[in-house]
Amino acid sequence: MPIWRIALPHLAVKNLSSAYAQHQVLRDITLSVERGEIVSLIGPSGSGKSTLLRVLMGLLPPTQGEVALDDAPLDYRSKASVRKARERMAIVFQQYNLFQNMDVLRNVTIAPVKIKKRARDEVEREAKELLRRVGLGEKHHSYPEELSGGQQQRVAIARALALRPELLLLDEITAALDPELVQEVLDTVRELARDGITMLLVSHEMAFVREVSTRIVMMDKGQIVEVGTPAEIFGNPKESRTRDFVSKVLRH
Secondary structure, X not given: OOHHHHHOOXXXXXXXXXXXXXXXXXEEEEEEEOOOOEEEEEOOOOOOHHHHHHHHOOOOOOOEEEEEEOOEXXXXXXXXXXXXXXXXXXXXXXXXXXXXXXXXXXXXXXHHHHOOOOOHHHHHHHHHHHHHHOOOOOOOOOOHHHOOHHHHHHHHHHHHHOOOOOEEEEEOOOOOOOHHHHHHHHHHHHHHHHOOOEEEEEOOOHHHHHHHOOEEEEEEOOEEEEEEOHHHHHHOOOXXXXXXXXXXXXXX
16 A cells, blocks of 8 residues: 555545646645645645645546545546545535525535435534524525625535535635625634634635644645745745745735
8 A cells, every 4th residue: 555645544645737738737736634634725826726626626637646535546537436525525616606596595405415315304404503603594594695795605615514525625715705704704714623624725815824724835836835834834934936925925
C-alpha cells in the first residue's frame, strides 16, 4: 500500500492535474486534509482554487494524479466512483442555485429524499434542525425570492449539510453577497468550524481565513506555492510569491 495513503487518512491528493483544451489549470497538486481540519485555499484569481474543488467533486475531469478518501481511491472515469465521492463530499458555490419554485424546507430536503431515498419525515426533522443552526429556523416555508442573499446562501449551506457530507467544500461563498451580508454567512461557517466539520474552502476574506483555518494553501498559476499555518502564511511566509500576495491583500 502506498505510504502516502497510510499517512493521509482522510482526503489525500497526489500529483493532480487538470486542463481545459490546451490550457493547464492545475499542475501537480499534492495536498492532504485531515479529518476535522479547515484548510483554506488562497491566491490570485485564476490560480486554480475553484477548479481544484470542482475536480474533487467530479465536475471537471483530472488529466492525471490520484485522489483518495480514507485510503479509498477515487476513479473519476467511473460514474459509480464519482457517485460514491459525492455521497461523502458536498459543495457550496458562489451562486446559491436554489429552486425558486420551492420553499426553503423543500430546497433542503429534496436531494436526501429523491437521490438518497431517505424517509421524508426523518429528513425534514434533520432539515429543520440544520436551518435552526444556520439561523433560519423561522424560514421553513419562505421562498428564495423572499430571502436576502445572505439568507439564501445559508439555505445553500444547510442543503449541503443535509447530505451528511464528511467533507464540505466552500467555493467563494461570500463573493456574490453585498458587503453587509457577508458577516452572517461567515458566522455560519464559524459555527460549523466549532462543530468540527471538515472543510476545504476558497475565500478572499483574509481576516476570516486567518481566524478559522488550521492550515492555508497558497496557490498561483495552477500550482501550490506554499502550505502553512495561519501564523506561518500571514506572519512569516517562506516563498516570495506568498509574501507578495499577503502583503497586498493585507493592505486592503
